[in-house]
Amino acid sequence: MMDDFIINAIIGGLLVALAAGPLGCFLVWRRMAYFGDTISHSALMGVALGVALGTSHVLTIIVTSLFISLFLLLLERGGKFSSDTLLGILAHAALSVGLILISLQDSFRQDMMFYLIGDILAITPEDIFTLSLMTLGTLIGVAFIWRSLLTITVHEELARVEGENILLTKVIYMSLIAILVALAIKVVGALLITAMMIIPAAAARTMADSPLKMAVISSLLGALSVFLGIFASSQWDVPAGPAIIISATLLFFIGRIISARE
Amino acid sequence: MPPKSPETCLVELCGISKSFASKNIVSNVSFSVHRGQIVTLIGPNGAGKSTVMRLALSLLKPDEGKVIRAKDIVIGYMPQNINIDASLPLSVLEFLNLRPKTTREECKKALDAVGAIHCLLSPIQAVSGGEMQRILLARAIIGKPDLLVLDEPVQGVDINGQESIYRIISDLKDNLNCGVLMISHDLHLVMSGTDHVICLNKHICCSGMPSQIQDAPEYRALLGSAVGKSFSLYKHDHDHHHDTGGNIVKDDHHDG
Secondary structure (H helix, E strand, O other): OOOHHHHHHHHHHHHHHHHHHHHHHHHHHOOOHHHHHHHHHHHHHHHHHHHHHOOOOHHHHHHHHHHHHHHHHHHHHHOOOOHHHHHHHHHHHHHHHHHHHHHOOHHHHHHHHHHHHOOHHHOOHHHHHHHHHHHHHHHHHHHHHHHHHHHHHHOHHHHHHOOOOHHHHHHHHHHHHHHHHHHHOOOOOHHHHHHHHHHHHHHHHOOOOOHHHHHHHHHHHHHHHHHHHHHHHHHHOOOHHHHHHHHHHHHHHHHHHHHHHO | OOOOOOOOEEEEEEEEEEEEOOEEEEEEEEEEEEOOOEEEEEOOOOOOHHHHHHHHOOOOOOOEEEEEEOOOOOEEEEOOOOOOOOOOOOEHHHHHHOOOOOOHHHHHHHHHHOOOHHHOOOEHHHOOHHHHHHHHHHHHHOOOOOEEEEEOOOOOOOHHHHHHHHHHHHHHHHHHOOEEEEEOOOOOEEEOOOOEEEEEOOOEEEEEOOEEHHHOHHHHHHHOHHHHOOEEEOOOOOOEEEOOOOOEEEOOOOOO
């Protein structure tokens, strides 16, 4: 008989993996892995901000991440710097603000590690309720912008001439990432959220021959990684978040070896 | 709005100027594209051809002047090149199907019309340069456009391939009864059937009708008569030249 907290952990992890699959694929296709990092650093700032304001509500994290993403869109319009540089500036500025806010609050410093690498075994039934809602919302959102975002990924100007609403699609995509990061922070932690999105996606590449299949396989591989990671965690008493990411990485390399042999 | 007639003006640029970072890219450019007409932009690198094209597509806003586009026209745009990350598993069919309001049948038909139906299920990253040009052209013609905007449609294609792509564009123009605005990669050779050539170097240097290539013995000898039918020769008529900074220098006398 499995303990309740293990079951909660597995359900929570699966929900995050499900949403991370398609969103991570777009990060890979759009060469935007660094964007994931920027959002997770912003999320950390959101956590610290929330604690400073006396609320631990997940909305604080989402709003902070969204604010940083919209700021990025605004900066990109200037056109002087590549988005790579802008992401670097925003990511580390947000991280620094977060770290300073944390240093000002003694009681919070001990909990810091949980936000960095996650605390999946502490997931509560209320968390699962929130996670379910947000995963559902994320999947509906992805389905809504799927074709448009794919067209923009292929060629942005062509998409614009063909009548796609570029700004709306990008804002929705960024919002979905912000929501996913906020909900994944408890599962794998701010440091490893990007990995949770891009490693299963990259692992799915060799097994897929269409964008949709790659997104679905990516979710499945993410789910498998959650199982393996939680198993490893309970077996050898190692932190679950990093164990999930190592499992995903192993799946990636196994996939590479199999496809190289074919 | 008058009803659609063969003379309908699809897009008109009136005294357009555009600069980036206080550097003047194009100034005072005016021309129009009508239904059934082929307008070709030529000019050296950095002359502002792509900028003019993007202004005509409303991808850019002009600093001065205005772009008037006929209401409710469908535009088919063929960008110069397309760079899709290898991590995206996308077949040619799915690439074409990304165009809004399209069916797979329409995609297949368009690909067939440009002579690239054999690529239908290939990964988009695996096709050759010439095939890619045809696929991009196929994407542009889905949805029966009123205006085709083609950015260097035969760039990187060998002369026989160019001939064949030009013939396809010419047939498409007749079948769709659309207007065509295209950038040519060559300063002197333009597609046969071009009604109006605009030579651009930050401003319109000269413009006019091309002469049939058959009339120019040196090109006929170079290209062979069969291939030569798809090309026309444009004779420039400048009353000025540009210094290395792109500034206009009035000619005191005509050469030769």
